[in-house]
Amino acid sequence: MKAVAIKFLNITGMRWGIPLVKLFSGEQVLQQLKEIGKTIVAPILAIIGFLLIWSFFASQITTSLGRLPGPVAVWQQAQSLWQEHLVERKKADEFYARQEDRNAKRRAENPGAKISTVEFTGKPTYIDQIITSLKTVFMGFTIASLIALPIGVICGLSKTVMKAFNPLIQIFKPVSPLAWLPIVTMIVSAVYVTNNGFFAKSFIISAITVSLCSLWATLINTALGVSSVNIDYINVAKVLQLSPTKKTFKILLPATLPLIFTGLRISLGVGWMVLIASEMLAQNPGLGKFIWDEFQNGSSHSLARIMVAVFTIGIIGFILDRVMVELQKLVSFEKASL
Amino acid sequence: MIMSEVIAMQEPEEKTISEKIMLDIRNLTKIYPVRGGDYTVLENLQLNILKEEFISIIGHSGCGKSTLLTMIAGLNCISGGQILLDGIPITKPGPDRGVVFQSPSLFPWMTAMENVLLGVEQVFPHATKNDRINICKYYLDKVGLENAFHKKASELSQGMQQRVGIARAFALKPKILLLDEPFGMLDSLTRAELQNVLLEVWNKEKITAIMITHDVDESIFLADRVIMMTSGPKAQIGDVLKIPFERPRIRKEVIEHSDYYHYRRHLINFLEH
Ligand SMILES: Nc1ncnc2c1ncn2[C@@H]1O[C@H](COP(=O)(O)OP(=O)(O)OP(=O)(O)O)[C@@H](O)[C@H]1O
Ligand SMILES: [Mg+2]
Numbered sequence: 163m164k165a166v167a168i169k170f171l172n173i174t175g176m177r178w179g180i181p182l183v184k185l186f187s188g189e190q191v192l193q194q195l196k197e198i199g200k201t202i203v204a205p206i207l208a209i210i211g212f213l214l215i216w217s218f219f220a221s222q223i224t225t226s227l228g229r230l231p232g233p234v235a236v237w238q239q240a241q242s243l244w245q246e247h248l249v250e251r252k253k254a255d256e257f258y259a260r261q262e263d264r265n266a267k268r269r270a271e272n273p274g275a276k277i278s279t280v281e282f283t284g285k286p287t288y289i290d291q292i293i294t295s296l297k298t299v300f301m302g303f304t305i306a307s308l309i310a311l312p313i314g315v316i317c318g319l320s321k322t323v324m325k326a327f328n329p330l331i332q333i334f335k336p337v338s339p340l341a342w343l344p345i346v347t348m349i350v351s352a353v354y355v356t357n358n359g360f361f362a363k364s365f366i367i368s369a370i371t372v373s374l375c376s377l378w379a380t381l382i383n384t385a386l387g388v389s390s391v392n393i394d395y396i397n398v399a400k401v402l403q404l405s406p407t408k409k410t411f412k413i414l415l416p417a418t419l420p421l422i423f424t425g426l427r428i429s430l431g432v433g434w435m436v437l438i439a440s441e442m443l444a445q446n447p448g449l450g451k452f453i454w455d456e457f458q459n460g461s462s463h464s465l466a467r468i469m470v471a472v473f474t475i476g477i478i479g480f481i482l483d484r485v486m487v488e489l490q491k492l493v494s495f496e497k498a499s500l
Numbered sequence: 501m502i503m504s505e506v507i508a509m510q511e512p513e514e515k516t517i518s519e520k521i522m523l524d525i526r527n528l529t530k531i532y533p534v535r536g537g538d539y540t541v542l543e544n545l546q547l548n549i550l551k552e553e554f555i556s557i558i559g560h561s562g563c564g565k566s567t568l569l570t571m572i573a574g575l576n577c578i579s580g581g582q583i584l585l586d587g588i589p590i591t592k593p594g595p596d597r598g599v600v601f602q603s604p605s606l607f608p609w610m611t612a613m614e615n616v617l618l619g620v621e622q623v624f625p626h627a628t629k630n631d632r633i634n635i636c637k638y639y640l641d642k643v644g645l646e647n648a649f650h651k652k653a654s655e656l657s658q659g660m661q662q663r664v665g666i667a668r669a670f671a672l673k674p675k676i677l678l679l680d681e682p683f684g685m686l687d688s689l690t691r692a693e694l695q696n697v698l699l700e701v702w703n704k705e706k707i708t709a710i711m712i713t714h715d716v717d718e719s720i721f722l723a724d725r726v727i728m729m730t731s732g733p734k735a736q737i738g739d740v741l742k743i744p745f746e747r748p749r750i751r752k753e754v755i756e757h758s759d760y761y762h763y764r765r766h767l768i769n770f771l772e773h
């Protein structure tokens with residue numbers, strides 16, 4: 163039981179809970195209390211301090227949208243966003259129930275009748291927007307990985323290719339998503355002309371922009387990893403006369419996996435960060451658009467709602483990072499790494 | 501007239517010797533290009549190693565032992581001269597030369613079995629999967645890992661990892677085994693244990709072996725001949741000591757043999773000059 167709890171806390175990144183579990187099981191009470199002071203009490207104090215300073219400044223600053231919202235106002239908006247979501251869901255459920263009713267009746271009257279189902283078209287709720295953002299970032303991240311991994315491996319294998327690609331990588335790496343977006347928009351508009359495609363245009367534009375910004379970390383780390391594989395491993399591969407494919411898949415890639423995951427982790431972080439900006443401009447219905455709309459909207463709740471979005475973005479970013487760390491641990495073969 | 505007679509007299513004997521030679525190193529030279537000119541590590545080194553012979557090489561650190569071994573393995577290019585393995589010049593690395601490195605260099609993401617299997621698959625591509633696994637099991641068993649077939653290499657101790665390394669090299673059924681200080685990183689107890697393991701497997705297989713070591717006792721216990729290399733640059737074979745102890749050898753008997761300290765002194769004298 164205790165072991166399970168500790169393992170759970172470890173994996174979820176809530177290591178601060180471990181001393182609590184140990185305390186309740188009566189293990190080295192004094193030491194656990196000290197540990198709790200360090201890992202739980204101190205951060206809580208910091209957060210309380212932050213909230214106090216925030217409320218203080220909030221009460222001092224008045225913007226064109228009224229008083230700067232403090233923690234309480236933000237919390238209220240978070241709740242109201244959740245309520246709106248529930249209301250909208252209920253509407254949708256009722257809509258589908260009515261439609262199902264109607265269709266059932268029509269079928270009863272005339273079994274051969276053509277029955278059409280209509281999608282509910284309410285406005286996307288905050289939760290829908292979070293989900294859109296997540297989908298977009300994963301799409302962008304997947305595209306980025308599919309491009310970066312093979313090129314990274316090839317760069318790592320051949321010094322010549324590496325030298326050839328290096329200037330391009332160095333030049334494109336620091337470019338901001340805001341610079342890519344107009345170009346991507348024009349290209350996607352020119353190439354992706356269907357109006358009822360599987361993906362919305364804004365979705366594709368945001369996703370591609372995310373990949374353009376996030377693929378570099380994976381590319382560089384993969385190349386670095388492949389080119390710096392332990393020379394003994396390479397020698398063993400040579401002695402065994404492994405074929406190039408066998409060498410790549412049985413030795414180079416597994417040996418590089420930890421570094422590849424470091425790259426992927428950075429890529430996902432960068433992708434999540436630039437996503438908001440590109441959604442704002444591309445009008446992809448995600449968190450970025452939510453912030454933009456609230457900003458344009460300018461109601462008295464807008465600032466508080468934007469702050470809810472800030473916290474949401476931060477917390478989701480943190481969770482994504484934890485997931486990557488855990489995946490990295492799974493593939494890493496060196497026991498003591500990380 | 502007289503010349504041809506001499507040659508005629510020598511010929512039959514030479515032939516039998518050349519048939520017995522597994523490794524023939526002729527005028528071997530190695531030059532590393534370094535800043536400020538070339539560094540000649542080995543110059544005109546000559547060495548013959550017979551089939552089924554166990555050779556140890558000792559010499560000061562940096563004299564070029566690893567260089568010599570990696571050249572035999574084909575992992576290091578030859579600057580001058582030739583190395584013939586069973587009469588054929590060496591040009592590139594291959595599984596006919598099993599190498600055991602100083603660090604075990606197993607693939608940590610594979611199990612002990614998979615590590616050995618990787619080589620066996622290359623050497624016996626036409627064997628059935630079952631046969632290959634049985635070969636791996638046989639050698640892992642021989643090196644005392646019968647309970648660790650499916651342990652990840654990263655979970656094994658250094659000594660166990662090096663056992664896998666030995667099994668991996670033997671399982672290739674190579675013409676020659678090349679061992680570069682394979683026990684250098686182990687504590688003395690484990691080292692003695694592994695020397696026994698190595699000798700046991702070797703006694704069965706009688707694969708020609710070359711082993712680099714810094715340990716005088718190890719070289720005497722294991723080898724038929726101890727090759728002493730002069731210090732570099734331009735290192736050569738300085739001296740050769742035959743160790744005629746009977747095989748299979750038992751450590752206690754070797755150490756207590758009346759000639760043991762004579763051999764030991766010979767080697768230490770060489771190293772101290
Ligand atoms: N790639 C290289 N480039 C330049 N010099 C090298 C290279 N490899 C080895 N050397 C030099 O060649 C000499 C012989 O090296 P080598 O590794 O063969 O020595 P060694 O006898 O195996 O030493 P040790 O007993 O310490 O392992 C050393 O002086 C070393 O500095
Ligand atoms: Mg060496």
